[in-house]
Amino acid sequence: MxxxxxxxxxxxxxxxxxxxxxxxxxxxxxxxxxxxxxxxxxxxxxxxxxxxxxxxxxxxxxxxxxxxxxxxxxxxxxxxxxxxxxxxxxxxxxxxxxxxxxxxxxxxxxxxxxNRRIRDVQGPEWDFTDQEYQELLPTLARSTASKAIKNNLRITELMAEPDINTNQRKAEVILHRHLEHKAVERVLNPGKSPKGDIELTVWENIGCS
CATH class of the missing domain: 1.10.418.10 (Calponin-like domain)
Structure with missing residues (x-):
């Protein structure tokens, strides 16, 4: 959201x-x-x-x-x-x-x-992920797809909402966003080879069985 x-x-x-x-x-x-x-x-x-x-x-x-x-x-x-x-x-x-x-x-x-508005509340949309932190890291130190899901889909979320389909959709959104950022990195840094992401299923990424 x-x-x-x-x-x-x-x-x-x-x-x-x-x-x-x-x-x-x-x-x-x-x-x-x-x-x-x-x-x-x-x-x-x-x-x-x-x-x-x-x-x-x-x-x-x-x-x-x-x-x-x-x-x-x-x-x-x-x-x-x-x-x-x-x-x-x-x-x-x-x-x-x-x-x-x-x-x-x-x-x-x-x-x-x-009933007061905060003067400096402005700027980009907020997505409650660690993307801002990841962008501060060197390219090779950034999360893989698996790590991105583990970082942004907390175990307490799985406990609070154990529905498999709901959590799979959340993981897919995180994975899609991660891959989009990776694609942008490749365009901006064509000479560098980002750390490869292992192709796993969504549930393997989450660590669920």
Whole structure:
């Protein structure tokens, strides 16, 4: 899933950082992707604005998939009572620690609660993959097709949605995107021979049986 209006770089805008610092949270998020994944801090943020609907004592600080799912399910129910909404795809990306998802989630929470637009939120579409990181690497150090799928289709996604056809479609999208980038590399660097990708089936790439 792609999103326009997303930050150019991983990280939070200055005004969002200052806002978080002023909320006196039980812990300050040092690793945005990890610390917002469970939903606990998100619930704590909303509790500062809606204390009757978000009781932090009813949320789990655990990091297991089941704890995350319980927390986020409770958050979504509480949001509905306030007629508020967060993008489901962004929540899912945050749960599974996808690159950029937690940052976009926090900015969305900021906008929902403050009614302020973030000035520097602009730029390319966001796809919650490691493609931006891969582009920083030398050509020969970049992921093969197999590694690209393993990097971008998390084990927690397979656990949360065990349907074989659904996960095969996700893997095929990742594989198609990877091969497109490889084709572009060959055009831009015709004299170089990129690390060869082993031709595997989608399920062999995922590592499923």
């Amino acid at each position: 792609f999103y326009a209006q997303s930050p150019k770089k991983t990280g939070l805008p200055r005004e969002v950082v200052k806002w978080l610092q002023g909320l006196d949270l039980s812990m300050y998020p040092k690793n945005v992707r990890r610390d917002f994944s469970s939903g606990y801090l998100v619930a704590e943020i909303f509790s500062r604005y809606y204390p009757q609907d978000f009781s932090v004592h009813s949320y789990d600080k655990g990091t297991s998939l089941s704890a995350k799912q319980r927390n986020w399910s409770q958050i979504e129910r509480s949001l509905q009572r306030q007629n508020l909404h967060l993008m489901k795809e962004v929540i899912d990306g945050a749960i599974h620690c996808k690159p950029g998802a937690a940052e976009l989630l926090v900015q969305e929470v900021y906008t929902v609660l403050t």
